[in-house]
Amino acid sequence: MAPQGSRAELEFGGPLGAAALLLLLPATMFHLLLVARSGPARLLGPPPYLPELEELWSPWALLLCLTWLGLQAALYLLPARKVAEGQELKDKSRLSYPINGFQALVLTALLVGLGVLAGLPLSALPEMLLPLAFAATLIAFIFSLLLYLKALVAPASALAPGGNSGNPIYDFFLGRELNPRICSFDFKYFCELRPGLIGWVLINLALLMQEAELRGSPSLAMWLVNGFQLLYVGDALWHEEAVLTTMDIIHDGFGFMLAFGDLAWVPFTYSLQAQFLLYHPEPLGLPLASVICLINAVGYYIFRGANSQKNAFRKNPSDPRVAATGRRLLVSGWWGMVRHPNYLGDLIMALAWSLPCGVSHLLPYFYLLYFTALLVHREARDEQQCLRKYGLAWHAYCRRVPYRIVPYIY
Numbered sequence: 001m002a003p004q005g006s007r008a009e010l011e012f013g014g015p016l017g018a019a020a021l022l023l024l025l026p027a028t029m030f031h032l033l034l035v036a037r038s039g040p041a042r043l044l045g046p047p048p049y050l051p052e053l054e055e056l057w058s059p060w061a062l063l064l065c066l067t068w069l070g071l072q073a074a075l076y077l078l079p080a081r082k083v084a085e086g087q088e089l090k091d092k093s094r095l096s097y098p099i100n101g102f103q104a105l106v107l108t109a110l111l112v113g114l115g116v117l118a119g120l121p122l123s124a125l126p127e128m129l130l131p132l133a134f135a136a137t138l139i140a141f142i143f144s145l146l147l148y149l150k151a152l153v154a155p156a157s158a159l160a161p162g163g164n165s166g167n168p169i170y171d172f173f174l175g176r177e178l179n180p181r182i183c184s185f186d187f188k189y190f191c192e193l194r195p196g197l198i199g200w201v202l203i204n205l206a207l208l209m210q211e212a213e214l215r216g217s218p219s220l221a222m223w224l225v226n227g228f229q230l231l232y233v234g235d236a237l238w239h240e241e242a243v244l245t246t247m248d249i250i251h252d253g254f255g256f257m258l259a260f261g262d263l264a265w266v267p268f269t270y271s272l273q274a275q276f277l278l279y280h281p282e283p284l285g286l287p288l289a290s291v292i293c294l295i296n297a298v299g300y301y302i303f304r305g306a307n308s309q310k311n312a313f314r315k316n317p318s319d320p321r322v323a324a325t326g327r328r329l330l331v332s333g334w335w336g337m338v339r340h341p342n343y344l345g346d347l348i349m350a351l352a353w354s355l356p357c358g359v360s361h362l363l364p365y366f367y368l369l370y371f372t373a374l375l376v377h378r379e380a381r382d383e384q385q386c387l388r389k390y391g392l393a394w395h396a397y398c399r400r401v402p403y404r405i406v407p408y409i410y
C-alpha cells in the first residue's frame with residue numbers, strides 16, 4: 001500500500017489552489033469556446049451566455065470521444081519502429097515505450113482522408129465543439145478518479161514525489177502514481193502526445209473545411225494557423241522520444257491536471273485561433289503573411305535547435321560540438337545564451353500563431369498569455385529540480401548564463 005502524507009512541498013497553492021483549479025480550468029475552457037463563437041469575442045468579461053445542459057451534453061459526442069481514444073489506443077499498440085527505455089526509476093528499473101507517435105499521426109491522416117472521400121462530414125465537427133469538450137472533460141474527471149483509485153493499491157515505489165500529500169483533492173489534482181500502466185500500456189505517455197495533439201490538428205482541419213464551405217475557400221490566415229500548428233504537432237510526434245525526459249513523465253504523477261490538460265485543454269483551447277478565424281474572418285495580405293511566416297520560422301529554428309542540442313548532449317556529453325561544465329550541463333550554443341532557449345523559441349512561435357488573427361481582439365492571444373504563465377511557472381519548478389540534481393554546478397551555470405528565457409529581459 002502507498003504511504004500517505006509525503007513531505008514533498010505542496011505546489012499550486014496546496015489543496016485550496018488545487019480545488020480552485022479543478023473548477024477554474026474547465027470553466028475557462030468553456031468560457032473561451034463560447035467567446036470564440038460570439039460576435040464581440042471579448043476575452044475579459046462575462047461569457048456571452050450560459051449554455052443549457054442540452055447544449056453541452058450529447059451521447060453522440062461522448063461516443064465520438066471514446067471512439068477517438070479507442071482509435072489512438074489501437075494505433076499505439078501497433079508495432080513500433082523503435083522501443084525506447086525511460087529514465088531509471090526509484091527501484092532501479094526502466095520502463096519501455098513504443099516510438100510510433102508519428103506513425104499514428106500519418107495513419108490517422110490516411111483514415112480521415114479516406115473517411116472524407118467516403119462522405120464523412122468533417123466540417124460538421126466545429127458545430128459539436130461544445131458537447132465534445134464537455135464529453136472530454138467528463139472523461140478526464142472519471143479517468144482521473146480511476147487513476148486515483150488505482151494508486152491506492154500501487155506499491156510505494158510506483159508513486160510520484162508530489163501528489164501523495166494525503167489530501168484527496170490535492171492528490172486527485174496532481175496525480176499519485178508516476179507511471180500508471182496496464183501491462184505495457186502507459187496511460188500518461190499515451191495521453192501526453194497522441195489523442196490531444198492529433199485531436200488538436202484534426203479540429204483545426206475541420207475548421208478550415210467549414211470555412212471553405214462557408215466562404216468558398218479557406219482564408220490565408222486559416223492556412224497559416226493550420227500549417228504552423230501542424231508543423232508543431234508533427235515535430236513533437238517525430239521527436240516523441242524527447243518527451244521521456246520532460247518533468248511530466250519523470251517527476252509528475254498522472255492525475256486530473258495532466259489528464260484534463262492532455263485530453264480536453266490541448267485540443268479545445270490550443271485550436272482557439274482557428275476557431276476565432278471561422279467566426280471572425282481576418283483579411284491578411286501576402287507581405288504581412290510573409291513576415292508572420294518568418295517569425296514562425298525563427299521561433300521554430302530556436303526551439304528545434306535548442307532541443308536537438310540538448311538531445312545530442314544527453315546522448316554523448318563529450319560531443320566536441322557542445323562544451324560542458326564537467327557535470328552534465330550544456331553551456332554552449334543556445335544553452336549558453338539563456339537557460340531555457342527552447343521556451344524562447346516556443347513563445348516566438350506562439351506569437352506567430354496569434355498574429356494571423358489580427359490585433360482587434362485579445363482572444364487569439366490567450367494562448368500566448370497562458371503559455372507565458374505556464375512556461376514561467378514551469379521554469380521555476382525545473383530550476384528547483386536542477387538545483388537539487390546539480391547543486392553547485394547549477395549555481396555556476398546560473399552565474400554564467402544569468403537570463404532564464406528572454407536575453408536581457410527575464
Ligand SMILES: NC(=O)C1=CN([C@@H]2O[C@H](COP(=O)(O)OP(=O)(O)OC[C@H]3O[C@@H](n4cnc5c(N)ncnc54)[C@H](OP(=O)(O)O)[C@@H]3O)[C@@H](O)[C@H]2O)C=CC1
Nearest residue numbers: 245246247307328329330331335342343346378382386389
Ligand atoms: N506547448 C505546450 O503546451 C508546452 C510545450 N513545452 C515544450 O516542451 C519542451 C520540453 O519542455 P520541458 O521538459 O519543460 O523543458 P526542457 O526540455 O528544457 O527540460 C528541462 C530539463 O533539461 C535539462 N537541462 C536544463 N538545462 C540544461 C543544460 N544547460 N544542459 C543540459 N541539460 C539541461 C534538465 O534535465 P536533466 O537534468 O534531466 O538533464 C532540466 O530538468 C520544450 O521545448 C517546451 O518549450 C513544454 C510544456 C508545454
Ligand SMILES: CC(C)CCC[C@@H](C)[C@H]1CC=C2C3=C(CC[C@@]21C)[C@@]1(C)CC[C@H](O)C[C@@H]1CC3
Nearest residue numbers: 025192193236243246248257260261262265266
Ligand atoms: C491544464 C493545465 C493548464 C496544464 C496542462 C499542461 C499540459 C497541457 C502540458 C504539460 C506539458 C505538456 C507538453 C506538451 C503539450 C502540453 C502539455 C501536455 C508538448 C507535447 C507539446 C509539444 C512539444 O514539442 C513537447 C511538449 C511536452 C510537454
